[in-house]
Amino acid sequence: MFFSDLFRLTTSSLLAYRMRSFLTGLGIAIGIAAVILLTSIGEGLHQFVLTEFNQFGTNIIGIQPGKTQTHGASVGVFGSVRPLSIEDAEALRHVPGVEYVTSVVQGNAEIRANGKSRRVTVYGVGAEFPQAFNLAVQVGNSLPAEDPTHSRPFVVLGAKVRNELFGTGNPLGGYLHIGGVRYRVIGVMEPKGQVLGFDLDDTVFIPVDRGLELFNRTGVMEIDVTYPDNVSADSVERGVRRILTARHGQDDYTVISQEKAMEVLGSVLNVITFAVGALGGISLLVGGVGILTIMTMAVSERTGEIGLLRALGAKEHQVLTLFLGEAILLSAAGGLAGLVFGIGIAQGLHILFPALPVYTPVFFAVLAEASAVVIGLIAGVMPARRAARLDPIEALRTE
Amino acid sequence: MIEFTGVWRTFKVGDQEVAALRDINLELLAGEYVSIMGPSGSGKSTLLNLIGLLDRPTSGIYRLDGQDVTTLDDAEQARIRSEKIGFVFQFFHLVPRLSAAMNIELPLLLAGVAPDERKQRVTQLLQSYGLSERADHRPDQLSGGQRQRVAIARATSMHPLVLLADEPTGNLDQATGKEVMTLLEQLVSQGVALILVTHDPGLGKRATRQLRMVDGQIVSDTRNEA
Numbered sequence: 001m002f003f004s005d006l007f008r009l010t011t012s013s014l015l016a017y018r019m020r021s022f023l024t025g026l027g028i029a030i031g032i033a034a035v036i037l038l039t040s041i042g043e044g045l046h047q048f049v050l051t052e053f054n055q056f057g058t059n060i061i062g063i064q065p066g067k068t069q070t071h072g073a074s075v076g077v078f079g080s081v082r083p084l085s086i087e088d089a090e091a092l093r094h095v096p097g098v099e100y101v102t103s104v105v106q107g108n109a110e111i112r113a114n115g116k117s118r119r120v121t122v123y124g125v126g127a128e129f130p131q132a133f134n135l136a137v138q139v140g141n142s143l144p145a146e147d148p149t150h151s152r153p154f155v156v157l158g159a160k161v162r163n164e165l166f167g168t169g170n171p172l173g174g175y176l177h178i179g180g181v182r183y184r185v186i187g188v189m190e191p192k193g194q195v196l197g198f199d200l201d202d203t204v205f206i207p208v209d210r211g212l213e214l215f216n217r218t219g220v221m222e223i224d225v226t227y228p229d230n231v232s233a234d235s236v237e238r239g240v241r242r243i244l245t246a247r248h249g250q251d252d253y254t255v256i257s258q259e260k261a262m263e264v265l266g267s268v269l270n271v272i273t274f275a276v277g278a279l280g281g282i283s284l285l286v287g288g289v290g291i292l293t294i295m296t297m298a299v300s301e302r303t304g305e306i307g308l309l310r311a312l313g314a315k316e317h318q319v320l321t322l323f324l325g326e327a328i329l330l331s332a333a334g335g336l337a338g339l340v341f342g343i344g345i346a347q348g349l350h351i352l353f354p355a356l357p358v359y360t361p362v363f364f365a366v367l368a369e370a371s372a373v374v375i376g377l378i379a380g381v382m383p384a385r386r387a388a389r390l391d392p393i394e395a396l397r398t399e
Numbered sequence: 400m401i402e403f404t405g406v407w408r409t410f411k412v413g414d415q416e417v418a419a420l421r422d423i424n425l426e427l428l429a430g431e432y433v434s435i436m437g438p439s440g441s442g443k444s445t446l447l448n449l450i451g452l453l454d455r456p457t458s459g460i461y462r463l464d465g466q467d468v469t470t471l472d473d474a475e476q477a478r479i480r481s482e483k484i485g486f487v488f489q490f491f492h493l494v495p496r497l498s499a500a501m502n503i504e505l506p507l508l509l510a511g512v513a514p515d516e517r518k519q520r521v522t523q524l525l526q527s528y529g530l531s532e533r534a535d536h537r538p539d540q541l542s543g544g545q546r547q548r549v550a551i552a553r554a555t556s557m558h559p560l561v562l563l564a565d566e567p568t569g570n571l572d573q574a575t576g577k578e579v580m581t582l583l584e585q586l587v588s589q590g591v592a593l594i595l596v597t598h599d600p601g602l603g604k605r606a607t608r609q610l611r612m613v614d615g616q617i618v619s620d621t622r623n624e625a
Contacts (some may be wrong), residue, residue, distance in 0.1 A: 005508045016496035308492040311453060312506040312553070313481020315474045392453045396492065 001318055010325040024287075024294045025334035026377070030282030032338025032368050033345065038280045039364050040346040042273030044357035049269060052195055053262060056133040059099075060258040061236055061245065063092075063223045067252050082248050083219020086148050086208060091247060093386045095239035097231035102126035102133075103148075103220040105211040110205060112177040114244060120161055121203045122178060124220075124294025126212015128316070130189070132226045139188030140172045151207035155183035159191035160201035165216050178206065179214045226303075233257045281371075287334065288375040295327050295383035305359055307395025320388040328373055335372025339365055387393060400560060400592065401427040401437040401450060406459030408445050413556040416447075421615040423459070427594070427608075429560065432587045434606035442615040443596045444565060450594060451484050451554035451563045452476045464560060481510045485554030485591075487583070489547045489566035493538040493553075499545075500525060500534040503552045510557060524552040528582070551582055558607045568602065580605065 042354055065084045089103040105124040110117055123129075127145035128135060143154055155176050162171050162238040166185075174185045183206060192200040208220060229235045244253055299306070309319055343360050350358040408420040419442045427433055435443045448454040449461060452468060461469045467478060486492075493502045500521050507517045525531045528548045538546055547567060554562055564583060568576030578603065587593045597603050604623070611619040 001509055001511055002514070004514075009508075012501075028585070086450055157546055305494055308488075308494065309509065310477070311451065311480065311486045311492075311506070313484075313557070314509045315477040315478050317474070318477075318509060381566065392449050396488070 001321070006321060007329075009322060010329050013302075013326055014330060017298075020294060021330060024290045025330050025337065027282065027287035027290035028277045028331045028334030028372055029287075029338035029341060031280065031287040032335045032372050033342035034283045035277050035280035035371075036339060036342025036348075036360060036364065037346050038274055038276040039368075040342070040358050041349075041358040042269075042276045043361060043364065044350075044359040045268040046266070046273055047359050048357035050262065050266060051314035052260050053258075053265065055195070056135075057226060058262065059226070059227050059233070061225050061233065061240060062131065062256045062258070063069050063088075063225070063240060064221070064254045064256070064384060065219055065252070067254060074241065074253045075233055082252055083217075084223055085219055086212075087187055088244060088247060089220065089223045090148060090207075091243050092225055092240060095225065095236060095243060097227045097236050097239065098225045099228050100128040100226045102129040103208045104129070104222045104224065105215060105217060105220045107211075109178055109214060109216040111161070113164075113174060116165050118161065118164055120158070121198075122211065122214065123203055123205045124208040124214065125205050126208050129205065131281055132222040132224055136190045138190040140185075141324065142187055143205060144186075148207070149209050151209055152212060153181055153183045154186045156187040156189060156205040157185060157203040158189050158203040158205075160199065162188045172248040176204070178204070181210070181214070184211075184350075188311060206322050212292075234260045263340065284371065284375060288331070291327055291331055292382065294330075295323060295380050296386075298326070298385045299323065299383045302387075303390060303398040304397045306390050306397070307392045310390075310392035311396060316388040318327050319390075320384045323384035324377065324380045327384065331372045331376025331379070332369070335369045338372070339369060342368075346363045400429040401425070401463055402460075403449075404462075405458045406449065406456045406461060406605050408442075408454065409457045410448060418615050420449070420456075422616075425610075425617065427561075427592065430587070430590045432593045432594050432595075432605075432607045433610060434597060434603040434608070435566040435610045435612060436597060437601065437612035439598075441612040444613055445615075446588040446612070447563050447565055447594065450561070451486060452480050455496070481488060481506060481557060483560045485557070486563045487547070487550050487554050487557035487562060487564040487567045488579045489569040490544075491538070491550045491570070493546055493549055495538050498535045498537055499530055499541065499549045502538070502549050503556055506553060506557050520556060524556060530550045542575075543571050544578055547571060547575075548582065551579070551586075555586060555591070559591065561594060562586060563594050563596075564572075564600065565596045567595070568599070569597075576602075 056274070065082070084103070086103055089101050092098060092101050103126050107122055108119055109122045110119050125143065126148060127143050129135070130142045137156065138159065142156055155178070157171060166174060171185045171188060176183045176185055189205070194200070212220065225236065225240060237257055240255055245251055273385065276355070306319055346358045346360060348354055403423045403425040406420060406423040409416045409418045423446065427542070437443050437444060445454065449456055455599055460467060463479065464483060468476065471479070486548060494505065500526055503524050504517055504521050507520060509578060525534050528551065530545065530548055530552065533541060533545060538549070541549065544605060562583065567583065594603070596605060603609055606623050608620070610617050
C-alpha cells in the first residue's frame with residue numbers, strides 16, 4: 001500500500017463522519033491550544049524576566065558582606081562579619097580578568113534643590129558604576145575617578161529627578177542638598193525606566209564614600225566586578241575569593257555571579273513554564289480519550305468493512321495501519337488547528353495587553369504537534385489492534 | 400487446483416464440539432464452474448470460507464494451486480487471497496463512503512499495484528461492466544444490480560484464479576439476478592473458476608459441477624453432461 005493511498009483512505013473515512021471528526025479533532029485542538037497558550041505566556045515571562053535582569057550585563061559578579069550559611073549555625077559561632085570596605089573594592093582591581101569594579105551603597109534620602117524637595121533613592125557608587133552596569137550619561141559627565149575615600153561632593157541625577165527638580169533648564173553646575181551636604185550636579189543619566197518595579201530614574205548617584213557617610217554605614221552593601229566575555233566567571237570568582245579571604249582572614253562574604261544566578265533563575269522559570277504546560281496537557285489528555293472513544297466506535301461500526309478488507313487481501317498490519325492512520329491524522333489535524341488557535345490567542349492577548357509578555361518558540365510548537373501525534377498514536381493503538389485481530393468471517397457477517 | 404484432503408472444521412459451541420465440516424475430500428479443477436447447495440447449516444459457507452482462506456481447517460490439508468496453504472501465516476494467506484481469490488457477497492459489501500471506482504480499486508491498492516496501472520485497470524473494468532457513467536457515484540447512489548457489478552469488478556480486479564460467490568443473487572430481483580449470473584458465467588468462459596454457494600436449485604443447476612452438502616459432508620457430486 002502506498003502512503004498516498006493510505007492518506008486517501010484515512011481522509012475519506014474522516015470526511016465521511018465530518019461532524020464527529022471535527023468534534024474529536026476539536027478536543028485535541030483545545031488541548032494543544034491550551035498548552036501553546038500557557039507555555040507561550042510562561043516562556044514570555046521567562047524571557048521578560050531574564051531580559052530585565054540581564055540589561056545591566058551578564059558578566060557581573062556581586063560580592064555582599066556576610067556568609068550565606070547553608071546550614072543553620074549562627075555566624076556568631078565563627079566570628080563576626082567584617083563589612084566590605086571601599087579598600088576591599090580597590091583591592092579587587094588586582095584580580096586577573098577584572099574589567100570594572102564598583103562598590104554600591106544605597107538608601108532613601110530627601111534631596112533639595114531650587115526650593116523643591118523630593119525623596120529619592122540615593123546610590124553611593126564608584127566611578128566605574130555606569131560602565132559596569134551598561135548605563136550611559138545623557139548630559140555632562142559621570143562621577144570622576146579620584147581617591148575613592150576622599151571624593152568631592154559631585155552628584156549625577158537620574159532623568160526623572162532632573163525633570164522634577166530642574167525642569168527643562170540646564171542642571172549642570174547647579175547644586176543639590178542631600179542630608180545637609182551640598183553637591184554639585186555634574187551629569188544626568190539616560191532614562192532607564194522601571195525595572196521590576198524600581199524606578200531607576202528617580203535616583204541620584206553620589207560617590208560611595210559620601211554615601212557611607214550619608215547613611216552612616218561602616219561598609220558598602222555590595223561590590224560588583226565585571227569581566228570581559230573572553231574571561232571565565234569561575235576564574236574571576238576564584239580570584240575574588242582569594243583576595244577577599246586574604247584580606248578578611250575568613251570566608252565572611254557571599255559571591256554571586258550573575259551568570260550562575262541567571263542559570264538558577266532560568267531553571268526555575270523553566271519549571272514554571274513546564275508546569276503550566278502540563279496543566280494544559282490535561283486537556284490534551286482528555287482530547288486523547290476522545291480519540292480513543294471515537295476510534296473504538298469506528299471499529300465497531302465498520303466491522304463489516306474490516307472483514308471485507310481482509311477478504312480483499314488486506315494483511316492484519318494493513319488494517320492496523322489504516323485505523324492507526326485515522327487516529328493520527330485526526331490528532332495531527334486537531335493539533336495543527338490547536339497551534340493556530342493557541343498562537344493566535346497568545347498574540348491576540350499580547351495585542352490587547354501589551355504588558356503581558358508572550359513568546360512561542362518554534363521548538364514548543366513542534367513539540368506540541370509531536371505530542372498530538374503521539375497521543376493519536378497511543379489512543380489509536382488499542383482500537384486499531386482490535387480491528388486488525390477481528391475474525392474476518394465474524395466481521396463479514398456483521399452488516 | 401483446489402484440493403481438500405481429510406478436512407475437518409469443528410467449532411466449540413458452549414462445551415460441545417460441533418463439526419461444521421466432516422472429513423471433506425475434494426478436488427476442484429482450474430476454470431471449473433461449481434455450485435454448492437444444501438440446507439442451512441450444512442457447511443456450505445464454512446467450506447467457502449476455508450477455500451477463501453478466511454478460515455483454517457481444524458485438521459486436514461488444503462492445497463491451492465499446488466501449494467499447501469493450511470499452515471501459512473496471516474500475511475502469506477492475505478497475499479494469496481489478494482492474488483488468487485475473488486469474493487462476491489450476497490450483501491455486496493461495498494465501502495459506503497468510497498466511489499464505485501475507488502471500491503473497484505481497493506484490492507489493487509491493498510496489493511500495492513502502481514497508481515498508473517491501477518487507473519488503467521479500473522477504467523477498463525468500469526467500461527466492461529457498463530459502469531463508466533457511475534464511476535464517481537457512491538454505493539448508495541447505485542441500484543442493486545449496479546452494486547453487485549461493482550463488487551464483481553472488484554473481485555476480478557486482481558485477475559484471480561477462483562471467484563467465490565456466496566448467494567450473489569440473494570439480494571437481487573429475478574431479472575437483475577439473471578444479469579449478474581450472466582456476468583459471472585462470462586468470467587467462467589474466460590477461464591476463471593467459479594464456486595457458487597446457493598439455496599436456489601435453478602441457479603445451482605447452471606453450474607457444470609454440482610456439490611450437495613448435508614451435515615458437513617458432501618453427499619453428492621454430479622456433473623452436467625455437456
